[in-house]
Amino acid sequence: MRRTHRDIDYDLRRSGRHKTASLYIERDGKVTVIVPDYLTDSQIDELIELKRSWIYKGLAEWRDLNASRVQREFVNGEGFPYLGKFYRLRFVERQSAPLTLSGGYFCLRSDVVNPKAAFRDFYREKGMERIPGRVAAYTAKLGLEAPSVRVMELKNRWASCSPNGNLTFHWRALMAPRTVLDYIVAHEVVHLVHANHTEAFWGTLDRILPDYHDRKEWLRQKGAGLAI
Ligand SMILES: [Zn+2]
Structure with missing residues (x-):
């Protein structure tokens, strides 16, 4: 349900399963508030009031990130990032995989119906080749099992x-430079520890990655541009 409290618009969801309220800034910049069933309207207003500065900060961050957001088109010559470098898209007729990176181009087979899915699969596959080794390198520094x-x-x-200690990474992380992917x-x-x-x-992060600040900042400023 769409609600407004003073100047804050948000989507309200009531849930029997939630014992506490949660607030989110969604990917599209909308505010979502999930509250336990039993909260009254005035209690919800109070909650929003209490969280006002958090919401403002979150929305400002969202605007920051999305200023650099891009919409890529699947046309000849469009650049797509992989490990921090841009490669132009080229359509090809004969190729067994839907999408390959070869000769400095992203080569997309021209009969592929869903190019976005082909890119997603490409990044996911590259992620599974690269990330487990990087995870092992950092868990080793902390004396943990991979x-x-x-x-x-x-x-x-x-x-x-x-909660049981399995790590999941977004395929978009493969678009970031290696150093930034290492930060992620x-x-x-x-x-796994905190x-x-x-x-x-x-x-602890500083101990295993002493220069993480710059990488974190890179991601904050340019992360939204890593999209298709
Ligand atoms: Zn975190």
């Missing part, structure tokens, strides 16, 4: 760490 790794589409985040990996590896972004979290 967890299982998946690459798929995630909502609103670059990676996630499940190291960041998630530290979540669930939240506490001081201890950043301290």
Whole structure:
């Protein structure tokens, strides 16, 4: 349900399963609020009021990130990023895989119906070749066993760490330069030890990736441009 409190528009969802309220800034910049069933309208207003500055900060960050957002077209010559470099798209007739990277071009077979899916599959496959080794390198630094790794589409985040310690990475991370991809990996590896972004979290990250600040900043500024 669409609601407005003073100047804040949001989508309200009531849930019997949620014991506490949660607020999100969605990928499209909309605010979503999920509350337990029993909250009254005025309690919800109070909650929004309490979270006002958080919502404003979140929306400002969203605008920052999306200023550099791009819409790529699947036409000859369009550039697509892979590990921080751009490669132009070229349509080809004969090729067994739907999409390959060869001779400095992304080569897309011209009979491919869903180019976006072909790109997604390409990045996912490359991710599965590269990321598990990087994860192992950083878990070794912390004396941890390497967890299982998946690459798929995630909502609103670059990676996630499940409660049982499996790591999932967004295929979009493969568009980032290697150094930034390493930051995404190291960041998630530290979540195996620290669930939240506490001081201890950043301290441990600093230990395994001392120059993470610049990479983090790169991702903050340019992350939205890593899209198809
Ligand atoms: Zn994190």
